[in-house]
Amino acid sequence: MNLALTDEELAFRDEMRTFFRTKIPADIREAHARGEDLGRDRMVEVQQILNAHGLAVPHWPVEWGGKDWTPVQRHIWLDELQLASVPEPLSFNTAMVGPVIAAFGSQEQKEKFLPATANLDIWWCQGFSEPEAGSDLASLKTRAVRDGDDWVINGQKTWTTLGQHADWIFCLVRTDPDAPKRQAGISFILVDLKTPGITVRPIKLIDGGHEVNEVFFEDVRVPGENLVGEVNQGWSYAKFLLGNERTGVTQVGFSKVRLAQAKAHAAEVRVGNGTLLEDPFFAARLAELENELLALELTQLRVVASSADGKPNPASSLLKLRGSQLQQASVELLMDVAGPDSLPYDAGSDIASASWAQHSAPTYLNYRKVSIYSGSSEVQRSIIASSILGL
Amino acid sequence: MDFELNDEQKLLRDTTKDLLTRSYDAEKRNAIIDSDPGWSAQVWKQLAEVGLLALTFSADDGGMDAGPVEIGAVMTEIGRRLAPEPVLDAVVTPGGLISEAGRAEQRSSILPGVTEGTTLLAFADQEPGIRWPATERATTAVKGHNGWTLTGIKNPVGHGATADILVVSAALPDGGVGLFLVKSDARGLVRKSYATHDGLRAAQIEFTDTPAEVLGEGGDASALIQAAQIREQAALCAEAVGAMEEALRLTTEYLKTRRQFGVPLAKFQTLTHRAADLYVSLELARSMSLYATMSLADGVVDPVIASRVKLQIGRSARLIGQEAIQMHGGIGMTAEYPVGHYVSRLVAIEHTLGSTDDHLRVLAGGVAGYEMVGAA
Numbered sequence: 001m002n003l004a005l006t007d008e009e010l011a012f013r014d015e016m017r018t019f020f021r022t023k024i025p026a027d028i029r030e031a032h033a034r035g036e037d038l039g040r041d042r043m044v045e046v047q048q049i050l051n052a053h054g055l056a057v058p059h060w061p062v063e064w065g066g067k068d069w070t071p072v073q074r075h076i077w078l079d080e081l082q083l084a085s086v087p088e089p090l091s092f093n094t095a096m097v098g099p100v101i102a103a104f105g106s107q108e109q110k111e112k113f114l115p116a117t118a119n120l121d122i123w124w125c126q127g128f129s130e131p132e133a134g135s136d137l138a139s140l141k142t143r144a145v146r147d148g149d150d151w152v153i154n155g156q157k158t159w160t161t162l163g164q165h166a167d168w169i170f171c172l173v174r175t176d177p178d179a180p181k182r183q184a185g186i187s188f189i190l191v192d193l194k195t196p197g198i199t200v201r202p203i204k205l206i207d208g209g210h211e212v213n214e215v216f217f218e219d220v221r222v223p224g225e226n227l228v229g230e231v232n233q234g235w236s237y238a239k240f241l242l243g244n245e246r247t248g249v250t251q252v253g254f255s256k257v258r259l260a261q262a263k264a265h266a267a268e269v270r271v272g273n274g275t276l277l278e279d280p281f282f283a284a285r286l287a288e289l290e291n292e293l294l295a296l297e298l299t300q301l302r303v304v305a306s307s308a309d310g311k312p313n314p315a316s317s318l319l320k321l322r323g324s325q326l327q328q329a330s331v332e333l334l335m336d337v338a339g340p341d342s343l344p345y346d347a348g349s350d351i352a353s354a355s356w357a358q359h360s361a362p363t364y365l366n367y368r369k370v371s372i373y374s375g376s377s378e379v380q381r382s383i384i385a386s387s388i389l390g391l
Numbered sequence: 392m393d394f395e396l397n398d399e400q401k402l403l404r405d406t407t408k409d410l411l412t413r414s415y416d417a418e419k420r421n422a423i424i425d426s427d428p429g430w431s432a433q434v435w436k437q438l439a440e441v442g443l444l445a446l447t448f449s450a451d452d453g454g455m456d457a458g459p460v461e462i463g464a465v466m467t468e469i470g471r472r473l474a475p476e477p478v479l480d481a482v483v484t485p486g487g488l489i490s491e492a493g494r495a496e497q498r499s500s501i502l503p504g505v506t507e508g509t510t511l512l513a514f515a516d517q518e519p520g521i522r523w524p525a526t527e528r529a530t531t532a533v534k535g536h537n538g539w540t541l542t543g544i545k546n547p548v549g550h551g552a553t554a555d556i557l558v559v560s561a562a563l564p565d566g567g568v569g570l571f572l573v574k575s576d577a578r579g580l581v582r583k584s585y586a587t588h589d590g591l592r593a594a595q596i597e598f599t600d601t602p603a604e605v606l607g608e609g610g611d612a613s614a615l616i617q618a619a620q621i622r623e624q625a626a627l628c629a630e631a632v633g634a635m636e637e638a639l640r641l642t643t644e645y646l647k648t649r650r651q652f653g654v655p656l657a658k659f660q661t662l663t664h665r666a667a668d669l670y671v672s673l674e675l676a677r678s679m680s681l682y683a684t685m686s687l688a689d690g691v692v693d694p695v696i697a698s699r700v701k702l703q704i705g706r707s708a709r710l711i712g713q714e715a716i717q718m719h720g721g722i723g724m725t726a727e728y729p730v731g732h733y734v735s736r737l738v739a740i741e742h743t744l745g746s747t748d749d750h751l752r753v754l755a756g757g758v759a760g761y762e763m764v765g766a767a
Binding site for chain 1: 702756
């Protein structure tokens with residue numbers, strides 16, 4: 001047993017720390033730390049800086065821009081990135097469709113898409129969920145029918161995050177409605193959003209923002225070469241993809257930064273004769289959250305240290321479940337520190353309520369999503385109960 | 392980073408597990424804790440024979456020079472079987488103090504008997520009416536013509552009634568807290584023995600001008616006591632992990648086998664989802680317990696880490712304990728069935744060397760002193 005990082009790992013951590021804090025523009029990191037929407041251009045700017053230094057897609061195969069890093073190095077990379085409030089590379093590109101194309105795509109698909117995907121020259125969005133297929137994703141109905149060399153798609157996708165910025169969408173579509181198992185009739189296909197017949201419509205959310213969309217497909221004709229891997233094997237690619245998604249959603253670094261912000265701001269709020277940070281009740285709430293986050297971090301390190309064989313660990317469900325709870329708890333605490341200053345919405349810098357405080361309540365509302373997306377907490381509990389506890 | 396036991400440590404763990412599994416099932420344990428002295432002389436002898444009572448001592452003192460990782464591995468197995476043998480109370484904690492601070496003749500006259508299982512120790516430190524972390528002691532040490540004497544009350548003292556030699560903390564005349572050795576048959580020493588709710592044994596020990604011998608060179612031993620407590624906290628947390636793991640195993644087995652409404656309980660999602668939360672809680676506790684152990688193994692003896700770990704263990708222990716009984720239903724209430732005994736032990740651990748609230752109070756008092764918490 002040994003908790004410490006090796007000298008090489010410590011040097012690597014310092015290298016990452018220095019890079020993220022000197023090469024990524026401070027104004028972008030500060031805006032991101034305050035919870036502001038960065039918009040498309042600044043997200044592209046950051047990812048292209050990362051990619052130019054080989055730091056956008058380190059977990060990809062080396063021939064497509066990946067690094068031959070250990071699991072510990074990958075963990076340090078992500079942790080330092082989050083601690084520096086650098087916006088993460090677009091997960092739809094780097095954590096989802098990129099690895100699927102690299103693992104299951106044709107050589108033509110790899111050459112056409114992977115470099116542009118790593119560099120965010122193509123912005124991808126995800127076409128999985130449908131109005132009637134949320135947690136029960138395998139019940140999806142969007143149809144793709146073969147017509148000559150093409151596929152013709154009809155149906156509707158929803159909760160399409162940042163679809164308004166996207167160039168392409170990767171979709172799960174039903175290609176065999178008569179398959180004996182629902183999962184066996186699904187394919188994974190890549191669609192250019194400029195194709196005629198596609199309509200993207202915004203969904204306004206409870207935080208007042210526009211983050212997700214509905215995407216409608218009406219006789220959308222897609223070349224056969226855009227299907228990834230084998231026909232009707234899409235479900236196994238999706239499971240591969242969602243496995244990647246879940247380990248990335250622990251977000252310990254994000255939550256640490258939020259707790260540190262809450263602490264710093266609480267030291268400036270007066271309560272009685274002292275500050276909010278000096279209030280024993282608040283201090284206990286903060287101390288408890290810090291401890292819960294430490295326990296999660298150590299659990300994540302256990303998973304990292306044991307994942308050298310590259311196999312997905314069933315404990316990743318634990319990381320998703322607990323990680324989303326603590327992200328929610330940390331933005332909740334930050335909002336509670338803001339108190340009445342959390343009331344103004346998008347009121348600008350002319351009033352006394354600080355930008356971080358104005359963003360705190362919308363962020364709180366927005367972060368209710370994290371225990372719903374990517375396999376809700378209830379789905380994660382079902383996975384733990386069945387695949388770990390054998391229930 | 393490596394969270395795994397090495398091969399030697401695994402062997403130690405497996406040896407302990409085998410020995411205790413052979414020795415105890417629920418029925419045998421109930422019989423042992425219902426009779427005096429509350430543990431099995433035969434198991435004690437076996438523990439000594441395989442070297443488990445010599446683990447923490449240096450080779451010079453007849454020990455095995457093992458560290459916190461080995462102790463943690465053994466304690467987890469003790470927790471898993473709820474073995475009532477006083478490995479921590481009678482050997483590791485008081486023996487550790489003697490080993491660390493004792494003069495050569497103290498170590499050589501006491502420790503060989505301890506490692507052989509023939510001499511029992513106890514650490515008499517806790518006093519009535521004061522919560523952890525105590526910085527002062529009401530028990531006083533006075534130096535007279537014929538040496539030192541102690542006066543005061545210690546309670547509860549884990550396995551205090553069966554100890555042959557007591558390590559006792561007491562306020563020194565010039566300030567600070569000293570450590571003393573007291574023989575159990577010393578003048579003016581009264582022991583009131585009792586069972587604790589978890590089936591183990593403890594005692595109130597009263598000293599009235601009781602002759603005592605200075606441990607080691609004497610002087611203020613506050614730092615030594617704190618370090619011993621941090622090691623004991625880590626060991627108790629490792630024990631709790633074993634107990635929680637078994638409580639959860641019993642609960643999931645019960646959900647699979649118990650049938651109601653014509654189906655196994657495991658068909659009810661209201662139960663399986665709560666079991667999933669118990670698993671999460673157990674793994675968080677295990678991570679923190681390993682953190683305590685690995686920090687000690689790295690030579691970091693930090694009271695803040697100990698409080699962090701014991702806070703998590705306390706939270707997990709309450710949740711797992713309460714839910715384990717609830718999900719068993721009536722059978723979980725019976726003394727015959729093991730799960731309640733695990734819950735009782737977990738609560739007892741929580742109230743030893745600082746409760747969850749005590750540790751949270753300490754941590755809350757320190758939040759302004761750093762920006763963020765990190766594992767490394």
